[in-house]
Structures are given as structure tokens and as C-alpha cells.
Amino acid sequence: MSKLLQVEDLKVSFHTYAGEVQAVRGVSFDIDEGETLAIVGESGSGKTVTSKAVMGLIATPPGEIKKESKILYQGENILEYSEKEWQDYRGKKAGMIFQDPMTSLNPTMKVGRQIAEGILKHEKISKKEAMQKAVELLRKVNIPNPEERANQYPHEFSGGMRQRVVIAIALACNPKLMIADEPTTALDVTIQAQIIKLLKEIQKSNQSSIIMITHDLGVVAGMADKIAVMYAGKIVEEGLVDEIFSNPQHPYTYALLNAVPRLDIENKAKLHVIPGTPPDLIAPPKGCGFATRCKHCMEICRQMPPENTTISETHKTMCWLHHEMCKEKYGYQDVKEVLENE
Secondary structure, eight states, X not given: OOEEEEEEEEEEEEEETTEEEEEEEEEEEEEETTXXXXXXXXXXXSHHHHHHHHHTOOOTTTEEEOTTOEEEETTEEGGGOOHHHHHHHHHHTEEXXXXXXXXXXXXXXXXXXXXXXXXXXXXXXXXXXXXXXXXXXXXXXXXXXXXXXXXXXXXXXXXXXXXXXXXHHHHTTOOSEEEEESTTTTSOHHHHXXXXXXXXXXXXXXXXXXXXXXXXXXXXXXXXXXXXXXXTTEEEEEEEHHHHHHSOOSHHHHHHHHTSOOTTXXXXXXXXXXXXXXXXXXXXXXXXXTGGGOTXXXXXXXXXXXXXXXXXXXXXXXXXXXXXXXXXXXXXXXHHHHHHOO
């Protein structure tokens, strides 16, 4: 498979009255054609900022993408695009499903017209043809009575239906890359399952790649091919879905998986929590960002950032527990045993 998108050493900062917030601190990943990558992590980890950088939606000022950053779409560095090239890229090559459909939809415009807008911008067709396409897209995302619904306003739709409209807008010009930013937030579990099923069907029929941004590992289990775990602006672990779920190699990934509610635990048993708070990215830590919250923290964790360790061809992590000197000193071979013996 050929690489559709390659992100290399992405660094994004925001200049505020309090100082420079280093929101993304050297993130690298890639995604193949037809593949789904899930970027997971708690609020403030840099997930959404990363996705907005890929879409060219970082407002400057106050935002700044550092010069050493590269985002390659089919081998072309999109960070060097002109404004005209960005406009062609957004919608036609890459589409985004935003987190809150109520704020991303215009409340004063009929839904069909909002879908048709993107089609008219990128395709040389009449308004009538664009509206016909909009109706077909509403049908494609399983909205009943699409002809009638196209002439309604967003407030006349339920939360799940509004999310489908946002997906239809992102799909309007058949982009090869779709970014879904928390697409199931604020939806009940049944509707969540329907939205995930819809995204999988669309991906299969369009042969598109999906970057899914979420804090919910349960959502990505049956959808993603690869997972990248983000914390404090960095990817601390990445691997195939099975590798992350069955063989987590970073204390943060392990803690995230433990924090997912399970049906097989005893009644009234306490849920696992991750104590502490994420670091202040105006003054990011010298060492590992997770050090102050980690049960296995050593002095070196506070002093130096860990190197990337290759677990397998597809599995990497950044943690000092994998260093040979650390293994010799504390007498273990398998980091997972250390994580499980808390």
C-alpha cells in the first residue's frame, strides 16, 4: 500500500499573554490508503491541534507551525501550499467531521444548501445538480426522506442526524482523507454504534483513509487499524490495534486501558483512575511528560525525554522502562510484567 499522508516532526505552538503553549511537540505518523488511524488521549494532549494542522486550520496568529514540521499528502508538503492550493485541498482531497455538529452547522441555512456549497466550490456543475447531489449524500448517510430533509434547518434534526449531515458535508467531494474529530461525543451508545458503522461503510465504498480523534478506546476497538496514543503533545506509543490492546508497553497506555469501564468486574468495584493532572505546556517538562503521574517514575524520567523503542515492526513506544540499563538494574525482561505488578 502507498502512503497517503506522512506527518514528520510536527510542532505547533500558540502564543498567548501567558507565554508560548507548545501544544504539539514533534509528532510523526503515517497513514496508508484505505487505512484507519485512531489518535487517542485525554483532553489537552494535542489530538485536535494535530488534526487541524493536517487540515490547514491553525489560525496564525496566535498559532504557529514550526519550520521543521512536514505534512506530506501523496508526497507533497502541504505546509508550503498557497491559500488557493489550501482551498482546493480542503474538501476535495481531505474532509473533516467536526466535534460538535450544532456549532459546525450554520443555523440560518437549510441543510441541503450547506452540503451543496462545498460541491459548487470544487465542481463545475449547476446549483440544481449540486442540490440533487446533496439529496443523494443525505440518502447515503441514511437520513430518511432526504428530499424533504434537505429543505430543513439544523435545529429540526436530532443530535445523531446532525452528525450524519456533518459527515455528508465532509463526503461531498469524495476526499481520499477523512478526519473525524470525536465524531461520537455527546451521542448515546446506540447512535454511537450507528455512526461508527456508517463511517466503516463509507470508507469501504470510497476506499478513503480515516484519522479518528478520540479519548474513548472503546470506540476505536472495532474501527481502527492502528492506534497512536498521545500525551502532553507527543505520541508516547503507536502500534496495530491488537498490539495496543493486548500488549501495551507504556504506563500511560496501560492506565488508559485500565480506566475503561468493564462488564466483567465485580459489582460496585472502584473504577481505575489516573491520578494527577497533565503538565503545563507553557513550561513543558524536561523529561517524560507523564513522569509526575507515573507509578514507575525514576529520576531519569524527570531529567531526560525517553527515546523511541521499537517493540516490533509496527509497534513503538517512548519509555525509559525499555532501556537495557534499567532492565539490568531492576532485574526484569518484560515491561508488561512491571506494568501489571502495580
